[in-house]
Amino acid sequence: MGTSVLTLKIKRYHPGKEPLRWTETFKVETTQGMNLLEGLLRIQEEQDPTLCFRYSCRGAVCGSCGMEVNGTPLLACRTPVERLLKEPIRISPLPFFPVIRDLVVDMSPFFENYQKIEPYLHEKPAIPDREHIMTEDVRKAIDPYIQCILCGICFGVCPAFRREASFLGPAILAKAFRFLLDPRDRRGKDILQSVDHHRGVWGCNTVFRCVKACPKEVPPTHAIVRMRGKILKGHCARLFSRFSFLLRILS
């Protein structure tokens, strides 16, 4: 296979510069098996050292290089350029987040929401110095939600933020569900209560865009729908018990 040329139209943003925003076209010679991150690194090295973007693992596990490519948010390192050679590729920063510079966005809205759900195991009392006993079935139920690399791509595709800017967001609700499923966590209903509002599970449009976009196949919408179910079941049970209490008093 010979080399061919990749054309990237990259959205630039440099505060303090005039103009502030512009779109710049770069051409890069490709090599076999090249991915988009390698293409960007080559531009930074050979053409424009001021081009800013994040990277680390180059193996789709660290979650650094989320960006929008032809309107679709994805990880640059996991995107082979072969299928992008036909026409110029539009590259812009991950949507939703404020842009700091070029393709670097401010992830703090994401991690602020992350902190809101107290995303750490609130451990049930257990025998000292011993692991908890857990079956493989329980582990497998939690496992899909553990795969999340907190890259923020799901925030970039989620339409719910348009209606409710303070929506917790898909990855964060998936994280909450992960602790709800975990028999080692003592919070149980408290977790459900903490997401039982329009900024939580009721804010979701259930259009599954996050599920489709997730590079690690995490299904946040499934988590949200199941939490809704549990919440409703809880409400019904409470209503029923109140009703039967009333009946008992009356009789």
Next chain:
Amino acid sequence: MNQPQMEILSHDILVIGGGLAGLRAAIEARKAGKDVAILSKVHPLRSHSVAAQGGVNAAFNNVPAPVQDSCENHAFDTIKGSDYLADQDAVEIMCREGLDRVVEMERWGTLFSRTEDGKIAQRPFGGAGFPRTCYAADRTGHNLLHVLYEQVTGLRIPVYEEWHALSLVVGEGRCIGILAFPLFEGKIVPIRAEATILATGGYGRIYLRSTNAIINAGRGCYLAYQAGVPLEDMEFVQFHPTSLYGTNILITEGARGEGGYLVNVKGERYMERYAPHLMELGPRDIVARATQREIDEGRGFQGQYVHLDLRHLGKEKIMDRLPGIRQIAIDFAGIDPVLDPIPIQPAQHYSMGGIPTGVDGETPLPGLYAAGECACVSVHGANRLGGNSLLETLVFGKRAGKKAASIVRGRKEALPPSAFHKQAEAIRAGLRELSSRSGEESGFRLRDELKTLMTHRVGIFRRKSDLLSAKEKIRELKERFGRTAIKQNRLAFNHEWLLHLELEGMLHVAEVITEGALTREESRGSHFRTDYPERDDERWLLHTLAYKTPEGTRLEYKNVTITNSPPKARIY
């Protein structure tokens, strides 16, 4: 020009690096009630620890085996694996305390895979006599790092994210903090700390073929080296036998632990000829050399790679135990390991050497501690066993955090700012000078030349002539480095400048590795000299210490601590 009064930050303890060792150290220091902060050039979750796959060793005996496993067995396997260069007292601590550290990670929420009776699952790994490696499918690093970051979040430990450490500041013979550079803000910020803990990982990216993240350029080791701290055993560079051909992304040893075969172009399971008992589960140095030899002697595919065949494991086992590997092979090689063998080749993977520390992370420079891959305790000696690096980060991260906390006297505000100011001015002047040069050399080109050189001349098989030419070439690269320039002279977002500083460190680390390899006329663990193919305990049962001098590297040697396992022949 008068500089405006610089802001100055102070902490009892500053941890540099947000991977497993750094986070574990910070948690321990926080739990001891100290004011600790973490500084990391990437968000902690983007640290290379996240890419660790196979598992973490601890002798729990959770899987039925004909004989009982024990800490002593684990220590023995580690020492033998190290080709007897590990300090045995440190290995014993790691193997003993590892049990508690792994249980602790489970209690903090790590989703380990489970045995039938619900305990932490364990799989066989290279060079180990027992199924001792605790795992969370094949994403153990991801699971551990996310759990530690969750703990850091819960403890509200401040993190200086995307801040870079420019230099260590030394005053009156102590490390009193660092100069930091928040990339997005464009200023140099002194951070005073009574104790500084380096947990900056490895230097894999000085090699062309490496499993390491792009960010792993050995900067932390260089910070210490620059400050007068020696580097220990740097010639011992681990090459992992199975990196994905093309991108060199890691394919875990767990794939062989689960029963995968290594196969050459003739269809032979070639490990039969190199480690007839352990076969594919020989220690990494032996399997990497065997694999490279097969390729070099024409028994590879296209002269480049061999096959890691998992097909006989069946879809269910692959999906259950090795889902990450399958995803990597599909994403980065277009191959589904359920249907086709994975093309693999050896690549640089890990640094056994690093900043010399005692068992509590203390370095020769008072006030400075180190833990994790950047440190050399030494528990890995000349060759690390798979599953021992995650263990090291947890055990010695905690110990370093605890020790650092114990020396804090609440005097951070009393550390004199003058040394910081002087050093910051020198760094600013350096940047001005650098951006005013004409720059006939390109840093990126030098970096690529260095990487190619290291893989081809200071790689798996080494010999005097290659090492001499590498030494010469590194000298030339250093000289040409003096003629590189950068285009931007401002601080903010000056990624180009950071890469320049990084390259400076890479050149020095490469020089240390090459000098160590050239001088050590024996073969031990990962360091294999074709002109000295035997281990030589008479002359070389010694740790190397490399000091920075104006003329280059000066080498000294120190004894290895041996407790219960006198050196023996290493047969697998």
